[in-house]
Amino acid sequence: MIPPLGVILAGGQATRMGGGDKGLLRAGDTRLIDHVIDRLSPQVAGLALNANGDPDRFADLNLPILPDSIDGFAGPLAGVLAGLDWAATLGADTIVTAAADTPFFPCDLVPRLHLATEGMAHPLALAATPDPKRGQARHPTFGLWPVALREDLRTALQDGLRKVVLWTDTHDGRTALFPDEAAFFNVNTPDDLKRAETMAKDIQ
Numbered sequence: 607m608i609p610p611l612g613v614i615l616a617g618g619q620a621t622r623m624g625g626g627d628k629g630l631l632r633a634g635d636t637r638l639i640d641h642v643i644d645r646l647s648p649q650v651a652g653l654a655l656n657a658n659g660d661p662d663r664f665a666d667l668n669l670p671i672l673p674d675s676i677d678g679f680a681g682p683l684a685g686v687l688a689g690l691d692w693a694a695t696l697g698a699d700t701i702v703t704a705a706a707d708t709p710f711f712p713c714d715l716v717p718r719l720h721l722a723t724e725g726m727a728h729p730l731a732l733a734a735t736p737d738p739k740r741g742q743a744r745h746p747t748f749g750l751w752p753v754a755l756r757e758d759l760r761t762a763l764q765d766g767l768r769k770v771v772l773w774t775d776t777h778d779g780r781t782a783l784f785p786d787e788a789a790f791f792n793v794n795t796p797d798d799l800k801r802a803e804t805m806a807k808d809i810q
């Protein structure tokens with residue numbers, strides 16, 4: 607397996623948190639984004655951060671900062687596109703995305719996504735977890751994405767597409783199932799941040 611490039615998605619507005627950058631909030635002693643970097647960097651060949659606005663607030667991370675190229679806040683797919691455009695400049699075939707507000711995702715994210723895409727000409731898969739009501743819940747910010755489909759994605763976004771699974775379904779995207787229902791717990795509200803602090807202590 608050729609390791610993909612990694613792109614951390616932090617381009618949202620964090621309205622439920624009252625604005626700002628959720629990734630820069632601390633869960634215990636460590637910022638959410640540092641938890642994400644710790645988990646993702648060993649699994650990928652290189653790392654970048656998708657974020658909008660002043661890039662200086664992330665200067666200490668020493669990562670390439672990739673802003674959205676689609677006007678307005680077009681959702682996580684705009685961050686995926688920014689990541690694919692970056693990967694294309696480096697001659698890479700695929701990227702794996704992880705959200706900056708999801709600190710404790712599985713350490714085998716990349717191998718499982720790869721396994722799920724075996725045999726695909728253009729590997730495309732989302733992470734999923736068991737869901738009592740729907741069978742499976744897909745996690746649209748955790749995926750393996752092919753550079754070859756970036757122009758298709760750009761066109762879809764320019765045409766107004768926002769829903770991640772609509773686009774992945776169009777391209778027969780697969781799912782990689784992770785058994786732990788809480789594996790992709792993400793921080794949206796101040797209460798979630800308290801829970802992440804507790805989880806960080808439990809993991810230590």
Ligand SMILES: Nc1nc2c(ncn2[C@@H]2O[C@H](COP(=O)(O)OP(=O)(O)OP(=O)(O)O)[C@@H](O)[C@H]2O)c(=O)[nH]1
Nearest residue numbers: 615616617618619620621622679680681682685705
């Ligand atoms: N590049 C980019 N990423 C986005 C955008 N909106 C959301 N995201 C990312 O998508 C992931 C899930 O985002 P949400 O929780 O739905 O949105 P959020 O902005 O983080 O938070 P809320 O405003 O409270 O919904 C996070 O990694 C966000 O950074 C966007 O317009 N552009």
